[in-house]
Amino acid sequence: MVVTRFAPSxxxxxxxxxxxxxxxxxxxxxxxxxxxxxxxEDIDGERSMPEKAAEFRKDLAWLGLEWEEVPAQSTRxxxxxxxxxxxxxxxxxxxxxxxxxxxxxxxxxxxxxxxxYPGTCKGQSLDPDKPAALRLDVDRAMAGLGELxxxxxxxxxxxxxxxxxxxxxxxxxxxxxxxHLAATLDDAADGVxxxxxxxxxxxxxxxxxxxxxxxxxxxxxxxxxxxxxxEEDEKLAKRRCSPSLADRRAAGEDGxxxxxxxxxxxxxxxxxxxxA
Numbered sequence: 001m002v003v004t005r006f007a008p009s010x011x012x013x014x015x016x017x018x019x020x021x022x023x024x025x026x027x028x029x030x031x032x033x034x035x036x037x038x039x040x041e042d043i044d045g046e047r048s049m050p051e052k053a054a055e056f057r058k059d060l061a062w063l064g065l066e067w068e069e070v071p072a073q074s075t076r077x078x079x080x081x082x083x084x085x086x087x088x089x090x091x092x093x094x095x096x097x098x099x100x101x102x103x104x105x106x107x108x109x110x111x112x113x114x115x116x117y118p119g120t121c122k123g124q125s126l127d128p129d130k131p132a133a134l135r136l137d138v139d140r141a142m143a144g145l146g147e148l149x150x151x152x153x154x155x156x157x158x159x160x161x162x163x164x165x166x167x168x169x170x171x172x173x174x175x176x177x178x179x180h181l182a183a184t185l186d187d188a189a190d191g192v193x194x195x196x197x198x199x200x201x202x203x204x205x206x207x208x209x210x211x212x213x214x215x216x217x218x219x220x221x222x223x224x225x226x227x228x229x230x231e232e233d234e235k236l237a238k239r240r241c242s243p244s245l246a247d248r249r250a251a252g253e254d255g256x257x258x259x260x261x262x263x264x265x266x267x268x269x270x271x272x273x274x275x276a
Contacts, residue, residue: 002034003193006060006067007183009041010052013244014059016271017198017228017236020262024225025196026065027263036065037190040072043182045174048074059245062255070190079185080177083215084134084170088126092141092214093170095132096121108166112203116166134171136207138162141214150209153194153223155202160209168207184208188217195220198227199274200235231270 004025008018029036038060042048053072060067087093098120108115117135126132141162148160162168170181177185187195195205202224212219228236236242249255265273 001193002029002032003037003191004029004034004196005037005039005070005187005190005192007039007041007186008056009044009047010049010056011044011047012049013052013246014056015236015242015244016262016268017242019059019063019245019259020228021196021198021225022060022065023063023259023262024223026067028194028196028223034193036067037192038067038069039186039190040069041179041182041186043073043077043175043177055246059249059255062245062249063259064256065259073182073186076182076186076189077176079189080171080182083181083185084177087136087170087214088134090214092137093134094122094137094167095124095126095130096135096167096169097124097130097132111164111166113165113168116164117168119167122167131173133169133173135167136170136211138165138167138210141210145210145213148209148213150205150219151221152202152205153221154199155224158205160206162207162210164203165207170211180204180207180211184211184217185215187220188212188215193220194223196223196225198235199224200227226274228267229272229274233272235274236271 006022006025008014026036040053042050042053084093103115103117106118106120108118110116122137150158150160152158168180169178172178205222209219230236230242248258267273
């Protein structure tokens, strides 16, 4: 049985891009007789707003979607800790006290997530009295894995290569886990068989596939769909104050009609699809 999921973070309201993604995951599950899950990713520290989760549920119902809700990330902290401790014990993580300013000052090369960490702290020992992120030693991790592949329903067979990311953070200074670690563990715990998400996260899958191998997790298939862009060809985003679903709902707009339009590729004025 196919199992898909929609996993928003309650650090702002949902917008059309979220609706497009949720509908894609929902419809694939329905078409294939599977399950569509909702998971609230609420470990973003002070940026997480618990009341937004209730707003999300209203938004999805307004769009005419049906889902099963699984435990939020805040209930899974022990899972993240256990995985991090295992990787630390295996010598695959190292502490990093560098700030973004420190990294930028070294004029690093750029990767899929911005500046690639130059390895300044590699080899340091963990000091429990000094706040530090934990980074994956990518070269050491890849040394014993050989060639890893993953399947994307849109892009076909891919060979995992996380090196363009450099030594990614798996445990943040200000949160119990990074997106890479938390999402990978959560999808395995929830039995997700088809990870449906925007194509802007395609490159992250290289990291996630390696983590699955290191942690002995099942390997799903991925489906990276197009994303919606605004008038400036920028991805719709909370930080760009893209109009929210909650505002549309409050204004009396028909959510089910909006969902039908999104399915047909009919977008509001100024909104386009990334591969259109």
